[in-house]
Amino acid sequence: MKTFFLSDGDLDEFVTNLIAKSPVFAPVAKKTRFVFNQLESVEDLRLDYDTTILPPKKLFVPTKQDLVTFEHGKYEECLAPGKKILFGVHPYDIKAISMMDWIHEESNFDIYYHSNRKATTIIGSNVQNHYKKAFFGSVCKELKVMGHDMFLTKIADGYLVEVLTKKGDDLLPDGNFTDVSKEQIKNAADVNTKADENCPSKLKNTSLEIKHKIRMYYDSDVWKKKSENCFSCGSCNIVCPTCYCFDIQDEWALEPTSGKRYRRWDACLTCEFSEVSVQGGSENFREERAERFRHRIMRKTSFLNDKLGGPACVGCGRCSGTCTADIADPVSIINEIMEK
Amino acid sequence: MSCSSNHDKNIFLPKNAIIRKASQMTAFETHFTLKMEDESEFIYEPGQIVEAGLFGYGEIPLGLSSSPTQQGSFELVVREVGKVSKALCALKAGDTMTIRGPLGKGFPVSEFVGQDVLIVAGGIGLCPTRSMIRYIMDRRDEFKDFKLLFGARSPDELLFEDDLAYWRCSSDVNYLETVDKPNDRWKGNIGVITTLFEGIDHLDPATRVIICGPPIMYKFVIAQLAKYNISEHHIFVDLERRMKCGVGKCGHCQINDKYVCMDGPVFRYSDIKDLEEAI
Ligand code: SF4
Ligand code: SF4
Ligand code: FES
Numbered sequence: 189m190k191t192f193f194l195s196d197g198d199l200d201e202f203v204t205n206l207i208a209k210s211p212v213f214a215p216v217a218k219k220t221r222f223v224f225n226q227l228e229s230v231e232d233l234r235l236d237y238d239t240t241i242l243p244p245k246k247l248f249v250p251t252k253q254d255l256v257t258f259e260h261g262k263y264e265e266c267l268a269p270g271k272k273i274l275f276g277v278h279p280y281d282i283k284a285i286s287m288m289d290w291i292h293e294e295s296n297f298d299i300y301y302h303s304n305r306k307a308t309t310i311i312g313s314n315v316q317n318h319y320k321k322a323f324f325g326s327v328c329k330e331l332k333v334m335g336h337d338m339f340l341t342k343i344a345d346g347y348l349v350e351v352l353t354k355k356g357d358d359l360l361p362d363g364n365f366t367d368v369s370k371e372q373i374k375n376a377a378d379v380n381t382k383a384d385e386n387c388p389s390k391l392k393n394t395s396l397e398i399k400h401k402i403r404m405y406y407d408s409d410v411w412k413k414k415s416e417n418c419f420s421c422g423s424c425n426i427v428c429p430t431c432y433c434f435d436i437q438d439e440w441a442l443e444p445t446s447g448k449r450y451r452r453w454d455a456c457l458t459c460e461f462s463e464v465s466v467q468g469g470s471e472n473f474r475e476e477r478a479e480r481f482r483h484r485i486m487r488k489t490s491f492l493n494d495k496l497g498g499p500a501c502v503g504c505g506r507c508s509g510t511c512t513a514d515i516a517d518p519v520s521i522i523n524e525i526m527e528k
Numbered sequence: 529m530s531c532s533s534n535h536d537k538n539i540f541l542p543k544n545a546i547i548r549k550a551s552q553m554t555a556f557e558t559h560f561t562l563k564m565e566d567e568s569e570f571i572y573e574p575g576q577i578v579e580a581g582l583f584g585y586g587e588i589p590l591g592l593s594s595s596p597t598q599q600g601s602f603e604l605v606v607r608e609v610g611k612v613s614k615a616l617c618a619l620k621a622g623d624t625m626t627i628r629g630p631l632g633k634g635f636p637v638s639e640f641v642g643q644d645v646l647i648v649a650g651g652i653g654l655c656p657t658r659s660m661i662r663y664i665m666d667r668r669d670e671f672k673d674f675k676l677l678f679g680a681r682s683p684d685e686l687l688f689e690d691d692l693a694y695w696r697c698s699s700d701v702n703y704l705e706t707v708d709k710p711n712d713r714w715k716g717n718i719g720v721i722t723t724l725f726e727g728i729d730h731l732d733p734a735t736r737v738i739i740c741g742p743p744i745m746y747k748f749v750i751a752q753l754a755k756y757n758i759s760e761h762h763i764f765v766d767l768e769r770r771m772k773c774g775v776g777k778c779g780h781c782q783i784n785d786k787y788v789c790m791d792g793p794v795f796r797y798s799d800i801k802d803l804e805e806a807i
Contacts, residue, residue, distance in 0.1 A: 255540045256540065256541065256583070258583035258584065261544075261583075261624065263541075263583055265538050265540075265541055291777070292777065294776075295775075295776050295790060296539045296775040296776055296777065297534060297535045297537070297539065298539065298777055299535070299537075299538050299539070300540070302535075432777070432779070433778055433779030433780065434772070434773075434777070434778050434779075435772060435778070435780075436540075436586065436587070436772050436773065436778070437586065438583065438584050438585055438586050440584060444584035444585070445583075445584060446584075447583075447584060449540075449583065449586075451778075454778070454779070454780075456779060456782075461780065462780075470609075471743060473783070483782075486784065487782075490785075491782075491784055491785040492785070494785070
């Protein structure tokens with residue numbers, strides 16, 4: 189890893205050069221919140237964002253992604269990854285991306301995800317302001333922040349810049365990167381430690397303790413109680429950086445013989461998600477709201493841990509912020525069960 | 529974490545298969561015999577699944593109905609229940625459908641070799657289990673006693689009439705059948721599938737068992753098996769779930785930490801009996 193300093197004044201030039209090179213997606217303001225959008229000018233960049241409405245996974249798996257086009261019996265895969273730069277990704281979202289990388293790699297390689305992923309250079313940045321529901325400092329500690337190419341930490345008068353990969357190296361000519369002092373490196377480490385410590389919300393137990401205890405509460409009535417006001421809207425899934433379920437559909441151009449097959453994000457909290465067609469009709473294997481609610485929390489705390497090496501929740505707090513019924517917060521559910 | 533994935537292959541891209549024969553078995557089920565368009569041999573194991581599809585409509589997961597012991601073609605049965613299956617059922621000999629697969633884990637055949645085998649199939653549960661039934665019949669010497677129990681709702685819903693006729697008189701299989709609702713011509717057993725166990729005094733506790741049928745059937749059949757002291761470790765269930773991708777990504781088939789399309793569709797009963805949503 190190489191480390192540099194980039195002054196506040198030089199950041200603008202760096203970002204402007206990046207924009208000239210390839211599309212840059214970065215946090216920008218949208219009313220009172222923030223979103224990852226293509227950056228038109230460096231003035232729109234908001235590295236002081238708390239969190240974005242949707243996580244950056246949308247760049248690798250768009251909400252609707254074409255898989256295959258077909259016409260009169262002939263068909264072709266839709267792969268057209270464009271080079272891009274994803275700028276200003278917070279550490280918790282970087283963790284989530286590395287989980288997605290593995291999910292789309294293991295057993296069966298997902299070429300649609302990975303061609304977009306491969307074409308993207310990821311520049312992370314530290315959390316300067318906390319989202320009101322964030323708890324990233326106390327969750328998923330077993331997973332390192334990795335997979336990104338460059339990382340910027342705000343320190344006095346500028347940024348400490350870590351360059352981690354060849355893709356990151358390739359961006360060095362675009363900015364006026366200068367030498368760093370030992371003190372600046374230490375300051376940046378402190379900034380990131382503080383960001384973890386200052387999360388407004390906290391889990392009190394380790395992932396392993398949580399995994400075991402939550403599983404023991406599989407049959408508990410806590411799920412029913414907690415999910416009483418759930419609208420089954422699926423918003424908690426949609427905003428989650430580690431949710432990746434999808435549905436596949438065919439769409440006709442003019443007649444059934446031509447069109448495209450696409451996938452779009454799906455949500456296990458919705459009622460239709462677990463419908464199965466069986467003999468003479470259909471059956472739903474998670475018909476009750478409580479079962480679906482439990483499925484999400486179990487998925488975030490226990491079902492995928494062996495596969496991922498840690499829980500499938502990075503503590504961004506998006507689900508809890510988006511839930512109209514205010515019941516999706518993993519912290520309140522987990523802490524409640526852990527205290528029992 | 530093992531990683532055996534092939535980075536060049538597109539797991540969502542199917543291949544074409546030509547329909548060599550399409551015959552309507554009942555009011556709802558059509559039986560297809562297929563061959564890959566590129567003339568390659570379709571290689572699979574009994575109990576595995578494919579995603580069968582038609583561009584413009586979509587894909588549906590289906591268990592293979594034929595046995596790999598039969599070369600040159602493979603068979604599927606499509607039950608008309610939705611948009612995709614309706615479009616597939618309208619296809620005729622000479623038409624093309626798309627195939628992705630084989631997918632998932634089938635029956636662990638080697639565990640059945642040298643053992644008594646009991647297969648319990650309800651309704652269209654006969655379609656995927658037929659892959660194993662035919663496998664056993666084709667390599668009969670490798671297995672010991674073979675019993676097959678089949679239950680349908682009515683005589684009109686009996687599938688694979690030619691097979692049934694053969695099994696009824698074959699000495700290679702002890703075949704028992706029943707229907708819930710008989711018609712005037714029906715002379716056989718009447719009642720739910722578990723009533724067939726009345727005719728079985730003894731089963732070797734080491735018997736390997738396969739169960740496939742409507743969700744309600746599993747619990748009752750498993751309760752019967754307990755009476756013969758059959759180990760849950762030797763019972764295999766074939767689960768149907770609404771699969772989408774078939775390759776472990778879309779999450780639709782997930783039951784707790786198991787994915788039906790990757791870990792199944794065939795599961796050892798002892799592995800899934802505590803999964804509340806499984807059966
Ligand atoms: S928990 Fe909240 S966000 Fe999630 S489905 Fe229920 S109401 Fe919607
Ligand atoms: S479960 Fe909630 S807090 Fe955890 S990663 Fe998903 S959206 Fe963020
Ligand atoms: S069918 Fe998509 S994960 Fe199993």
